[in-house]
Amino acid sequence: ARGAGMIGWQRLVKVELPLSAPIILGGIRLSVVISLATATIGSTVAARTLGEVIIAGLLSNNLAFVLQGGLIVAALAVLIYDGLSAIERYTARRMGQETA
Structure with missing residues (x-):
């Protein structure tokens, strides 16, 4: 590029x-998905x-809440990815480039 005078x-x-x-x-792409996944940890310090x-499912020993929250976060992460x-x-x- 320098040789072309740019x-x-x-x-x-x-x-x-x-x-x-x-x-x-x-x-x-990777940083956004990792941020989304780790943002769920904020609930442990009372963040919404x-x-x-x-967290509510873990505290009340309710597997349905845990699965519901996990599936929502996972689906959102997959869609964003x-x-x-x-x-x-x-x-x-x-x-003009090809990716694998």
């Missing part, structure tokens, strides 16, 4: 960002989160 910001926008976009999006149902994966594939195709 200056710093041109090289960043036209070469480096397109090449690193799949890796950046993959990191965002998706884990509230799970798949949605962000689709965005990642779309961006890679648009930039």
